[in-house]
Amino acid sequence: xxxxxxxxxxxxxxxxxxxxxxxxxxxxxxxxxxxxxxxxxxxxxxxxxxxxxxxxxxxxxxxxxxxxxxxxxxxxxxxxxxxxxxxxxxxxxxxxxxxxxxxxxxxxxxxxxxxxxxxxxxxxxxxxxxxxxxxxxxxxxxxxxxxxxxxxxxxxxxxxxxxxxxxxxxxxxxxxxxxxxxxxxxxxxxxxxxxxxxxxxxxxxxxxxxxxxxxxxxxxxxxxxxxxxxxxxxxxxxxxxxxxxxxxxxxxxxxxxxxxxxxxxxxxxxxxxxxxxxxxxxxxxxxxxxxxxxxxxxxxxxxxxxxxxxxxxxxxxxxxxxxxxxxxxxxxxxxxxxxxxxxxxxxxxxxxxxxxxxxxxxxxxxxxxxxxxxxxxxxxxxxxxxxxxxxxxxxxxxxxxxxxxxxxxxxxxxxxxxxxxxxxxxxxxxxxxxxxxxxxxxxxxxxxxxxxxxxxxxxxxxxxxxxxxxxxxxxxxxxxxxxxxxxxxxxxxxxxxxxxxxxxxxxxxxxxxxxxxxxxxxxxxxxxxxxxxxxxxxxxxxxxxxxxxxxx
RNA sequence: GCCCCGGUAGCUCAGUUGGAUAGAGCAUCUGCCUUCUAAGCAGAGGGUCACAGGUUCGAAUCCUGUCCGGGGUACCA
Numbered sequence: 286x287x288x289x290x291x292x293x294x295x296x297x298x299x300x301x302x303x304x305x306x307x308x309x310x311x312x313x314x315x316x317x318x319x320x321x322x323x324x325x326x327x328x329x330x331x332x333x334x335x336x337x338x339x340x341x342x343x344x345x346x347x348x349x350x351x352x353x354x355x356x357x358x359x360x361x362x363x364x365x366x367x368x369x370x371x372x373x374x375x376x377x378x379x380x381x382x383x384x385x386x387x388x389x390x391x392x393x394x395x396x397x398x399x400x401x402x403x404x405x406x407x408x409x410x411x412x413x414x415x416x417x418x419x420x421x422x423x424x425x426x427x428x429x430x431x432x433x434x435x436x437x438x439x440x441x442x443x444x445x446x447x448x449x450x451x452x453x454x455x456x457x458x459x460x461x462x463x464x465x466x467x468x469x470x471x472x473x474x475x476x477x478x479x480x481x482x483x484x485x486x487x488x489x490x491x492x493x494x495x496x497x498x499x500x501x502x503x504x505x506x507x508x509x510x511x512x513x514x515x516x517x518x519x520x521x522x523x524x525x526x527x528x529x530x531x532x533x534x535x536x537x538x539x540x541x542x543x544x545x546x547x548x549x550x551x552x553x554x555x556x557x558x559x560x561x562x563x564x565x566x567x568x569x570x571x572x573x574x575x576x577x578x579x580x581x582x583x584x585x586x587x588x589x590x591x592x593x594x595x596x597x598x599x600x601x602x603x604x605x606x607x608x609x610x611x612x613x614x615x616x617x618x619x620x621x622x623x624x625x626x627x628x629x630x631x632x633x634x635x636x637x638x639x640x641x642x643x644x645x646x647x648x649x650x651x652x653x654x655x656x657x658x659x660x661x662x663x664x665x666x667x668x669x670x671x672x673x674x675x676x677x678x679x680x681x682x683x684x685x686x687x688x689x690x691x692x693x694x695x696x697x698x699x700x701x702x703x704x705x706x707x708x709x710x711x712x713x714x715x716x717x718x719x720x721x722x723x724x725x726x727x728x729x730x731x732x733x734x735x736x737x738x739x740x741x742x743x744x745x746x747x748x749x750x751x752x753x754x755x756x757x758x759x760x761x762x763x764x765x766x767x768x769x770x771x772x773x774x775x776x777x778x779x780x781x782x783x784x785x786x787x788x789x790x791x792x793x794x795x796x797x798x799x800x801x802x803x804x805x806x807x808x809x810x811x812x813x814x815x816x817x818x819x820x821x822x823x824x825x826x827x828x829x830x831x832x833x834x835x836x837x
Numbered sequence: 838g839c840c841c842c843g844g845u846a847g848c849u850c851a852g853u854u855g856g857a858u859a860g861a862g863c864a865u866c867u868g869c870c871u872u873c874u875a876a877g878c879a880g881a882g883g884g885u886c887a888c889a890g891g892u893u894c895g896a897a898u899c900c901u902g903u904c905c906g907g908g909g910u911a912c913c914a
């Protein structure tokens with residue numbers, strides 16, 4: 286095979302764009318922004334531009350006429366990669382690309398291999414992704430699962446775009462919740478010893494609290510007094526260990542844990558308060574300390590320190606975010622549930638008032654998970670111990686299903702998690718459709734090897750000619766652009782949708798075209814093609830943290 | 838009351854920057870395994886894109902209003 290110039294889709298689009306703009310200049314048409322996008326319908330070629338439609342108003346002429354004129358110019362300078370140009374109502378100009386363009390891109394994908402689709406947007410840059418951030422008051426629930434998987438996938442998307450990513454977990458360990466948690470354990474401790482005890486109002490009622498009380502008896506004996514620090518310390522250690530274990534079963538490992546307490550200890554919170562005071566944004570009222578958010582364009586002021594002397598979460602959260610900014614990440618991503626949607630603007634406003642840069646902070650808000658069991662909603666509360674743990678779910682349906690379930694929906698949509706469907710009909714979970722495509726390819730390659738058809742990288746791309754083959758290549762070639770879109774949106778669901786389509790194109794190809802045949806030249810070409818498909822499936826599933834089985 | 842998110846096929850949801858005939862999966866029907874994995878493929882039925890206006894050459898997509906669901910509006914996190 287002769288070496289040939291390998292033109293990527295991105296560059297071809299740029300060429301077309303330049304060509305159209307030259308044509309506009311030739312025709313003395315105004316230069317307005319237009320798009321060149323994949324055609325929805327194969328009848329309209331491979332790429333289409335709306336440039337004529339955009340110009341119709343300025344030129345006060347029918348768009349179809351404008352399109353004809355532009356395409357007339359373009360036709361005189363056809364690139365070798367363009368087979369034909371057509372105009373269709375209401376005024377689209379369609380480009381049909383040459384088969385050789387697609388065929389040659391098979392080599393492109395093979396050359397890039399595991400890096401195919403990777404972008405260099407974040408090369409030399411750092412990003413911090415904060416997610417989960419559940420306080421250690423109980424096991425992670427299915428509700429936390431969405432954020433855990435979402436956050437980890439977002440972090441992977443950034444890594445795929447060449448960022449050096451820190452996965453971070455922040456928790457509040459100085460507030461009221463943790464105090465009540467300690468008191469709950471203490472109560473269970475004395476209860477177990479048959480002594481008098483008082484279970485706190487709003488205490489944590491889960492059985493795990495009783496287990497922890499038992500472990501304290503075992504480790505520290507029966508002589509602890511009320512208020513002993515070890516009640517709280519132990520419960521935090523035990524629960525955190527459980528949380529980390531659950532996350533690791535999902536393939537999620539945080540690089541850094543940050544806690545509220547450290548910002549009291551190192552003076553960051555005092556510093557923040559005095560800096561805000563210097564800006565006259567702090568005042569006392571009704572025994573509490575307030576942040577004057579109304580002076581920062583908000584509806585109302587917010588309490589920073591309660592009259593009880595305990596700060597609200599806003600104060601340490603703001604100190605924490607200042608700390609993150611000071612750590613000089615190029616991008617800071619916060620992943621919060623919908624219940625936090627109203628709080629982060631106050632944090633950002635306070636930092637902005639102190640001239641702390643916040644433009645590189647992106648806050649992603651995801652909606653809640655509604656659990657369905659027997660077709661009915663399950664209300665969850667950690668405090669009332671009415672929840673389904675994430676760990677139980679992972680044990681029941683497996684990591685891959687759980688991960689896929691949580692990112693297959695747009696994060697701004699509510700997610701219905703049907704426990705019965707996930708558990709009983711997991712065979713039908715769409716994730717298997719993707720993995721099956723990967724396993725099928727692996728099997729074909731293996732089958733080929735057993736018959737002496739080892740893929741050699743020496744293949745004739747022009748033997749690729751079936752419609753299903755081109756559909757598959759075209760889809761594979763979209764992956765680099767998709768990767769950049771993933772960076773823009775930080776929406777893993779887009780990748781899930783793309784991979785579903787890719788698997789569908791592969792399964793259709795499989796139904797139509799046999800790979801391993803007596804025709805060894807064709808066999809090599811098709812092995813090249815399915816190797817590309819396997820690469821992209823693998824790269825995509827890897828970003829989502831889903832395994833790529835060779836057998837199913 | 839006010840703020841945020843959502844409303845697309847019987848169900849769960851895609852739909853890129855506003856683009857051409859609104860798509861998948863599940864469920865319901867009809868075909869396809871002597872041939873690389875049938876966890877698959879081919880086909881059928883199924884729609885007032887919540888409703889009403891507006892902007893535009895063009896609206897599921899943008900704007901306004903109404904209705905419905907979720908969340909927030911705490912000196913809870």
